[in-house]
Amino acid sequence: MNKPATIKDIARQLNISISTVSRAMRNAPDVNIETRKAVMALSEELNYQPNKLALSLKQKQTHNIGVLVPNLDYVLATMVKGIDEVALEAGYTVMVCQSNESFGREIVNMRRLLDSLVDGFIISVSSETKVFDHFRKIQEKQMPMVVFDRMTPFLQAPGVRIDNEDGGFQATEHLIEQGYKRIAILAGPKNLGISNERLDGYLRALKKYKMKPDQDLIIYCDFNQHYAYLATQELLQMKKRPDAIFTISDRMAIGAMLAIKEKGLRMPQDIGLVGFNNEPVVSLVTPGISSVDQPAFELGKIAAKLFIETMHNESDMSHVEEVLKVKLIVRESSQRIVTKNGRTK
Amino acid sequence: MNKPATIKDIARQLNISISTVSRAMRNAPDVNIETRKAVMALSEELNYQPNKLALSLKQKQTHNIGVLVPNLDYVLATMVKGIDEVALEAGYTVMVCQSNESFGREIVNMRRLLDSLVDGFIISVSSETKVFDHFRKIQEKQMPMVVFDRMTPFLQAPGVRIDNEDGGFQATEHLIEQGYKRIAILAGPKNLGISNERLDGYLRALKKYKMKPDQDLIIYCDFNQHYAYLATQELLQMKKRPDAIFTISDRMAIGAMLAIKEKGLRMPQDIGLVGFNNEPVVSLVTPGISSVDQPAFELGKIAAKLFIETMHNESDMSHVEEVLKVKLIVRESSQRIVTKNGRTK
DNA sequence: TTAATTCCCGATAACGTTACCGGCAACGCT
DNA sequence: AGCGTTGCCGGTAACGTTATCGGGAATTAA
Structure with missing residues (x-):
């Protein structure tokens, strides 16, 4: 034995x-x-x-899916959970590798899995990644590949994402409706798709209300709390400081909140704040931070479904792009106009 | 090509x-x-x-580590990051599988990986798990296995954990020093080791200060925010309600906080609160919640190191158990006595 | 010159499995 | 009786790699 x-x-x-x-x-x-x-x-x-190894060697497929993520924060962990759910059901085992937002780690992880360990990939690209040659290798090998959440036009692959542009629009329009006049945006890194899409929504909202975008109020900064904190400090020291801030992630919103509080400003009276992701934390802080909610778990499930379809489907699916709806959740941080039932109109 | x-x-x-x-x-x-x-x-x-498959088949080892976790919340994600770090360095690829705290999923995941996909396991058991037969299969196959964070006496395997008992003690002693007299504890599920160890620390602190433990103030409840919320509501409706609560996780502390606020009680004046894990969120809520900090990343690294040692070592290591120190971080939720420099004595 | 040693290299089996082909009975049909 | 069909099974190659052995040529030692 x-x-x-x-x-x-x-x-x-x-x-x-x-x-x-x-x-x-x-x-x-x-x-x-x-x-x-x-x-x-x-x-x-x-x-x-x-023996799975022998079997995989023989029939040249492993029934494993490589999931490449930049980190395992709340949103991505939730998405991965969704992927897991569907993949397991379909008889696939997932191998999760996190790159820590590092370009190098992303490549290492990918090459590891590429060596006949997985049948294909479900990927959310690292924020550091500006070159996509390593992903091409996957396609050269004719391996199925699905991108999720963080997409990029440089990769021809089926994918699923949320409607970032609309999220940016909803957030900004809401701030405008609440009477804020100088609305700043903390956008993420310039090369990140979700960053630019949310910025686009912001710009469209301004345009709709005939407000001129002010370059000084559009801040690109790294996707993290501390940089958002620093950026907000700078914003608040301007002669004509903004009266509202839209950050493209909740983590950044937290950073902004800390800077605002430190400055002694009140939300929503002195300054409005809206984040993105609707992580649990934004409902716990005081004041609660308005945030754009996204169906992360659902998104993960769809990503896995797309993958399995791609596997079983001979036809080219690289043009498929599912877009999920988002919905702004309004909280105290941005709600200046209060109606009788406590909601904005 | x-x-x-x-x-x-x-x-x-x-x-x-x-x-x-x-x-x-x-x-x-x-x-x-x-x-x-x-x-x-x-x-x-x-x-x-x-071709890694062929190689693995030939030499009967895969250079993969199966990491089984109950979920991917902040603490575990951080630990996994630590595991990843060391494993990658040592030439291993990690396969992370989450069981969603479900006993069934834990078994399924394990069996999947067991079929010659991994060389061994690094495990944190699900809170649902009361039977450990499936883990025995790992040992029967002579596979290396390391347990981390959530350990159990039912498994003879090397492991690393934090000093839960001391954490419980620090938290409780601190509350006592702050003058709280009726200190409740929200313990986790009864069968979970970390739950009981933290409870032990709580009891030891009471004993040291000659306070009699009150069974009505010792609440076992599920390891999540909502149950903690409900349990706290009940606690606060007692005739002689507690004047402090120690919860064995931050998620539970959040639930307790919500119930406390809803009741209109103030922290720390009316009631004190201490959590466990020192997740980022506890420093963001108002008031900030005191919490026992644990070196999660470090713990993950040590788990991986233990695993690699076990791999390369012929000798039996099942008795090895590393215990990491924890440290209470005091915040507003429990700090009644303020010294000149804003710290407790 | 011969023996011993070193340097390279090739053939083969093996890891555990499946795919393909061939074959031998037994059976049914005309 | 002869023929095709069916049901069941075994042999063999192959997946891509490494380990073991043996052996020939070249170099060195005696």
Whole structure:
């Protein structure tokens, strides 16, 4: 009972050939019912487990999905959970690798998995990534690849994302409706798609209300709390400081909030604030921060479904792009006009 | 260029045997320098990638580590990051599988990975798990296994955890020093080790200060925010309600905080609150919640190191148990006595 | 010159599995 | 009786790699 039992052991003990055992095991035709029973019984007794490696080597597929993510924060962890759910159901095992937003780690992780460990990839690109050659290798190998959340025009692949532009629009329009006049945006890194899309929504909202965008109020900064804190400090020291800030992530909103509080300004009276993601934390801080809610779990599930479709489908799906709706959740940080029932009109 | 290049292709094109190519590739002796150069050059040109499956099949090891976690919340994600860091460095790829705190999923995930996909496991058990037979299979196969964070006496395996008992003690002693008299504890599920250890610390602190534990103030409840919220509501409706609450996780502390605020009680004046984990969120809410800080990232790294040691070490390491220090971080939620410099004595 | 040593290399088996082909009975049909 | 069909099974190659062995040529030692 030391070495794990193999198909050969069963064949030898039953005095039949390994081919027959193999057939019996996977319910193939051309095998007598009695023989099958005997094989099943013995395999049970020997606690036989088919060797996945050998199988994968033979039929050149692993039934593993490589999931490449830049980190495992709340949103991505939720998405991964969605992926996991669907993948498991479909008989796939997922290998999650996080790159820590590092370009180098992203490449290393990818190459590792690429070496015949997975059948394909579900990817959300790192914010550091500006070059996409390593992903091309996946496509060269004809491997299925699905991108999610953070997409990029440089990759021809099916994908699913949220309507970032609309999210940016909803957030900005809401601030305008609340009477804010000088609305700043903390956009993320310049090369990140979601960053620019949310910025586009911001710009469209300004345009709709005939407000002129002010370059001084459009801040690009790294996707994290501390940089948002610093950027907000600078914003608040301007002669004509903004009276509202839209940050493209909740983490950044938290940073902004800290700077605002430190300055002694009140939300929403002195300054309005809206974030993005609707992470649990924004409803816990005081004041609660308005934020654009996105269906992260659902998005993960769709990503996995797309992957499986791509696997089983011969036709080119690289043009497929699912876009999920988002919805602004209004909280105290931006709600100046209060109606009778406590909601904005 | 469609099919990936193999060692055979190189051999054929160079008119040498596959053995020689194999040797050349892995810097084995017995190969001429010229030959090696030629092999290297051609393998570069053909973009050759050794097939990990074949290699694993041959030498019966995969260089993969299966990491089984109950979820991917902040603390565990941080630990996984630590594992990842060390594992990658040592040439291992990690496969993260989350069980969603479900016993069934834990088993499914484990069996998947067990079928020759990984060389061993690093495990944090699900809170639902009361039976550990499935883990025994790992040991039967002589596979290395390391447990982390959530340990259990039912598994003989090396592990690393934090000093939960001391954490519970620090938190409770602090509350006592702040003059709280009726200190409740929201403990987690009864079968969870970390839950009981933190409770033990709580009890030891009470004993040290000659305070009698009150069974009505010891609440077992599920490890999540909502149940903590409900439990706190009940606590606050008692005739002799507690004047402080220690929750064994920050998520539960948040739930408690919500119930406390709803009741209109002030922290720390009317009631004190201390959590566990020191997640970022506790410093963001108002008032900031005191919490026991644990070195999650470090813990992950040590878990991975233990694993690698176990791999390379023939001797039995199942008795090894590393315990990491924790440290209470005091915030407004529990700080009644303020000294000149704003710290407790 | 001969023997011993070193340097390279190739052939083969093996890891555990499946796919393909061929073959031998037994059976049914004309 | 002869023929095709069906049911069942075994042998073999292959997936891509490494380990083991053996052996020939070249170099060195005696």
